[in-house]
Structure formats: C-alpha cells, structure tokens
Amino acid sequence: MVQYLDPPLDLSFAALSDATRRGIIDQLGRGDASITSLADNFQMTLTGMKKHVQVLERAGLVVTQKVGRVRTCKLGKRGLKAEAEWIEAHRKLFEARFEALDEIISEMKQEESDDSAS
Amino acid sequence: MTQQVNSASSGPNRTSVERRGDRELVVTRTFNAPPSTVYRAWSQPELFQRWWVPKSVSGVSLVSCDMDVRTGGKYRLEFGAGGSDTMAFYGKYLEVVPNERIVWTNDEGEEGAITTVTFKDQGGRTLLNFHEVYPSKEALEEALQGSAAALPEQLEQLDELLSSIDQ
Numbered sequence: 001m002v003q004y005l006d007p008p009l010d011l012s013f014a015a016l017s018d019a020t021r022r023g024i025i026d027q028l029g030r031g032d033a034s035i036t037s038l039a040d041n042f043q044m045t046l047t048g049m050k051k052h053v054q055v056l057e058r059a060g061l062v063v064t065q066k067v068g069r070v071r072t073c074k075l076g077k078r079g080l081k082a083e084a085e086w087i088e089a090h091r092k093l094f095e096a097r098f099e100a101l102d103e104i105i106s107e108m109k110q111e112e113s114d115d116s117a118s
Numbered sequence: 119m120t121q122q123v124n125s126a127s128s129g130p131n132r133t134s135v136e137r138r139g140d141r142e143l144v145v146t147r148t149f150n151a152p153p154s155t156v157y158r159a160w161s162q163p164e165l166f167q168r169w170w171v172p173k174s175v176s177g178v179s180l181v182s183c184d185m186d187v188r189t190g191g192k193y194r195l196e197f198g199a200g201g202s203d204t205m206a207f208y209g210k211y212l213e214v215v216p217n218e219r220i221v222w223t224n225d226e227g228e229e230g231a232i233t234t235v236t237f238k239d240q241g242g243r244t245l246l247n248f249h250e251v252y253p254s255k256e257a258l259e260e261a262l263q264g265s266a267a268a269l270p271e272q273l274e275q276l277d278e279l280l281s282s283i284d285q
Contacts, residue, residue, distance in 0.1 A: 091135040096172035105151045
C-alpha cells in the first residue's frame with residue numbers, strides 16, 4: 001500500500017498502475033483520440049474505456065471534451081505544462097531579442113538626428 | 119479569442135507571445151521608431167545579427183549571417199557554441215515589401231514553418247507582428263517537444279517501481 005503519498009500523486013500512481021491506462025497515455029502522447037477510437041484500439045467496450053478514461057481524468061493525466069456526440073481525450077496537465085513552458089521559452093527569447101533591437105534602434109535614431117543636424 | 123495588450127505609451131513596450139489555434143505562434147511588440155527604421159534593423163545583416171541571437175538566452179553566437187533580403191532571395195545563419203560544430207538555419211524570402219513586410223521559409227527542418235513579420239506605422243511608432251505558421255498541428259507539437267517525449271521515460275520508471283513493489 002502507498003498510504004504515505006499525497007492524494008494527487010496517489011491518484012496518478014493508481015491511475016498509471018494499470019497497463020491499459022499506460023497504453024492510453026502513450027497513445028494520447030502521439031495525438032488526441034476519441035473514446036470510441038480508443039475503445040477500438042484497445043479492443044474494449046465503450047463502457048470499459050470510459051471507466052479507464054475517468055480514472056485518468058481524475059488524476060489530471062487526461063482531459064476530455066465533448067463536441068456533439070464525440071468525446072475527445074487529450075493529455076492533461078503535463079501537456080499543458082509543456083505548452084506553457086514552450087510559450088515561456090519563446091517569450092524569454094523574444095524579450096531578449098527585442099531589448100537588443102531597442103538599443104540598436106536608439107543608436108540608429110541618434111545617427112539620423114546627428115546626420116540631419118550636420 | 120486573442121487579447122491584444124497595448125501598453126501605455128509612457129511605459130515599457132510589452133512583448134506578447136501566444137499560440138493561436140493548432141498551428142500558429144504570434145508575437146507582437148511596439149517600437150519607438152517609424153517602420154522604416156525598424157525594417158532596416160531587420161533587413162541589414164550587420165544590424166540583424168546584433169540582436170537576433172541574444173547570448174543571454176541561447177549561449178551560442180552567430181558565426182556567419184548571409185541575408186539577401188528581397189523576394190526570391192536566400193538567407194543562411196550559422197551558429198556555434200565555441201567549438202567546430204555549427205548549426206545552420208536557412209531558407210528563402212517568399213515576399214519582401216520594404217518597410218511593410220518580410221515573409222520567409224524555414225528549410226532546415228522536415229516541416230518548416232512560414233514566418234511573416236509586418237511593420238505597421240502607429241503615429242511614428244511601429245507595431246511589429248511576428249507570425250509563424252506551421253504546416254501541421256503535428257509540426258507545432260513537434261516544436262513543443264515536452265510532454266509526449268518525456269512520458270515514455272516516466273512510464274518506464276513507473277514500471278520499474280511497480281515491479282519492485284509487492285502487489
């Protein structure tokens with residue numbers, strides 16, 4: 001038993017302790033999928049797959065969204081975290097770039113005003 | 119939908135970075151100079167190479183920078199981290215309208231993005247919009263690198279952990 005773990009960690013640990021659920025995570029890592037297609041791929045009933053997805057969803061490993069009659073599953077917070085990190089990396093890069101560009105633009109403006117003054 | 123953050127003209131200019139939809143990265147910022155000045159800093163290699171690769175972030179420096187900024191022209195940037203290994207970024211300019219827009223390809227990868235930068239005059243200042251479109255959702259996700267790549271490793275660790283626990 002793993003009583004000493006925090007509840008969320010405990011939940012994801014329990015969620016990932018099943019080989020099928022690990023397979024689902026693996027597949028979603030390659031792209032989003034509907035519950036129906038997941039059930040087909042893992043040769044399970046729709047009800048069985050729904051239960052697995054629910055467990056993963058409670059652990060925050062998967063998020064689902066229903067559009068019309070199709071419920072699509074995608075990776076949960078890990079995926080979102082990666083996205084946030086990617087955006088943040090780009091922000092850092094462009095802020096550094098644009099600060100340097102600001103300096104160069106100041107120089108250029110200075111040169112222009114020097115030219116027009118002479 | 120997307121929110122546009124416009125800072126007060128007295129304050130520092132804000133860099134806004136967002137992912138739009140499945141395939142697009144959008145960066146906007148205002149500069150305190152007219153488009154003709156900002157465009158020059160983007161189109162003259164000797165100026166461009168002084169700011170495009172900030173050392174503070176990348177830890178690498180430009181070894182060479184060839185840019186023929188006109189429609190149909192080519193560019194090639196080579197980076198190095200001090201050793202003999204260099205990394206090249208190259209492509210061609212699909213469209214160049216001086217002081218207004220530059221569109222280029224990124225050909226170093228399998229599925230390169232198309233980058234468009236536009237310069238809009240706002241009463242003597244310039245609103246710059248940097249827009250990158252990836253050919254597919256997968257190509258952008260590839261650039262995201264993070265979660266999926268790390269997961270199999272985590273699952274393997276979990277497998278090991280589980281096999282070491284008496285169930």
